[in-house]
Amino acid sequence: MPDFESGGERLMHWGMLIDLKKCVGCHACTIACQNEHNLPFAMKYCKVAKVGPVGEYPNITAYNITTGCMHCADAPCVDGCPTGASRHRADGIVTVDPDKCVGCLFCMVVCPYGVRQLNEENGIVEKCTMCFNRLDEGLVTRCVETCQLQARSVGDLDDPDSELVKQIRKHNAQPLYSYLGTKPSIYYIMP
């Protein structure tokens, strides 16, 4: 069962690294995530944006960027949730407890990344869960599993020797819009 309680001894902090040098914007993460979470057709925890091409033909560049919940350490949605539905797990994953969410949409207003959505079918605000149920079982997230380009990985941000942290350091990966100050757990290798 998911652990919706925060606190306790922090053993690790789940984070993700997305390599935009590799991503080709194929939408596999979007679709696989929809299937994993049995989402309505129009709902996407994981979105793909095609950026560019920027410039004038033929002097152009382009890349793709995939976004889901940033699982911020200083998460405005957790701080602002009036019912306590949005919480941090001990491992840093931001969750929404469907039993506590009343669909007030406040978290959607305060999330600077715009990644939360109202599920019209159940009236609850949802978002990427970082597949915590899969992580708890020792699996990787569905988006990591499905990515043919191996552009995504998950691991422990608190462990300086984890492959994730090594790769983040090696490529000087950064969170998206880190100036917002919410300390996201999702890092990007920029193209």
Added chain:
Amino acid sequence: MSEIKKTACHFCHMNCGMLATVENGVVTKVAGDPEHPFNAGAQCPRGASALDHLTHPNRINYPLKRVGERGSGQFKRVAWGEALDDIAARLAALKAEYGAETIATTGGTNRTDDFARRRFFNLLGSPNVVHTAPVCWIPNFLTEAASYGWAAFDPEIMGAKCVVVWGHNPGASYLPEMRGLLQAKANGTKIIVIDPVYSETAAKADLWLPIRPGSDNALALAWLHVIINEGLCDYQFIDDWTVGFEELSDRVEEYTPDWAAEKTGISPELIMESARIYALSKPACIQWGVATDQLGRGSSASAQARVALRIICGNLDVPGGDVMPGPHPTFITDWELELNDMLPAEQRAKQLGSDRFKLNSWPGYQLLTDNMLRVWGKSIPAEWFCEANPSTVFRAMATGDPYPVKACIVLANNPLVSYANSKLVYKALKNLELLVAMEYWMTPSAMLADYVLPAASWLERPVMTTTYGVSDWLIASEKAIEPMFERRTDTEFWRELGLRLGQAEYWPWETDEEVFKYRLDPLGLELESYEEFVQCYRMHFAEREYQKYQTKGVATPSGKIELKISIFEQLGYDPLPHYVEPPFSHEARPELAAQYPLSLVAGGGFMPFFHSEHREMTRIRLLRPYPRVAINPALAQQLAIKEGDWLWIETPTGKVKQTAFITAAVAPDVVQAERGWWFPEKEVKDPELMGVFESNINVCVDDDPDTCDELCGSFCSRGIMCRISKVEGND
């Protein structure tokens, strides 16, 4: 009870390995197989949609027989036996009246066990088997086969110093291949992409050559010119193993970078720089791309020039170069299953288009086979490599000339969308006395059929991958579940029909698994069953051997690698690389230049779709609800076009509409339209036929045999003169 089945995705011919979780006979989950060499545990969006596909409410689940007018949409459910009995009886009657050649078949890209199709047709006596082969791989493969006895289609990207990705966008088509490219790039391999469009792959390249659509041939010739004139060839290899280098050198003298710059729109400096990078990076490989098979006239000539490039640079069949597999020595290949010897010579001679497009029909195939048998002991399959010409077959259906084609079995194909000149295809299908379609869905083409038969999808069937029957490896997968409802595999269909037409002695196997086990038996593994192979081995790769010309010889008439291709000469074609002007260009048709100022690329794709497939699947369709035509911002501004506007795309052949996608990825005088469009949500009946003529770009693509590739009959979908305009009002 829960078990994991080792299945293979069939949504493209990568056939990635999938693990299907089956609980009490129901597939509950499908994930990538981490042990599979292609996908390494991953899935593309198509593969990830497998369960949506398996259980989609619109799937064809029972045999349907037409009861109203053709195209009226009135069908009734019938039993398989009843359908097959009637189809067999009608085929027999047509054969008796018009000859076996009156029965044709069409197929799409390799998604079926097509040895069974060919076996059935060889036994039936008809040579009129048609695929989309001429516009996909076959001009390249057969040119290579004529030059060095097989195709070097296995580029060893990981060992290469330079990879040329020519007219190919694996970033939106073959994701496992794209992963390899990116890994190679990380290791320092130079990636050169040649594409008029700044594609997903071009965006990751070290060097992108923004080529004018349709001018690939000119670029390849100029590369030859540069490499030969600058002395960058592998002369030892040329001396030891090739014939025709002198003639080639003389021939390419005229194809200077300046000459090519005018045709390709690429500066002479960039042509020279890229040619040097390719020639000086050893080993290097040139990946196959579909675009150059779709040049119409000159498709094979373009392949010929590229074939010469890899030969003179010494990249053929070396580690990190263009590796040529050859047939697997022991397992039973597709060719061995086809029974081509059963087709009499007088029937071979009736193959439509074989008098004109000789390389990929019986005249060329026979020459290639004679040479291959000498060196390899086996040949390439007739399926794909020895076919009737699509344009000629559809004309025969429509007109009865040169002889009547009265019946067609459409399997894994939606001809109204897959072939050029869609309105001619429509006329052809409407004129048939018997049309049978085996399908997942009701497509526009199936709607015109007399029978629509339910096809099993990949979770419901075993899959054996042999790369169109030409690889020296095989990868086998089992089915996850028995076919749902009354769906069947294509092998079952051909066999059942064959039994009814007196072919019983040639169909000893009752299931796909029995056929596959028969194919595996020569491996000597003493298997109890096909499933045992899947569980214990899954794949078999022949031992990799490089420079096989040294040990096996070369499967050409001279026994050498031929830069001057004698088989071409024997068939009456130019044996040396040469320039052929693109058939629908301003160069070829200056009188139309003012009316049709733009150049159309009619082959655009969008990742989750595969050709004409997947439009029914909501999850995927929502990613791309409408077809898009890519236009440059400057052109959009000039014509006051806004993003999302519906636009007419018009060529001398026809016009369709797609929505505007304004992007700097294409040049100001180029538009790229998406292929494969039809709308399952629209009126299904004739004449609307799910909007098959509204946005289907093949309506605008001509297939006049005079404009098709002289050797393989490929129609031209790259660099067609066109114009665009805004759709006004309720048009």
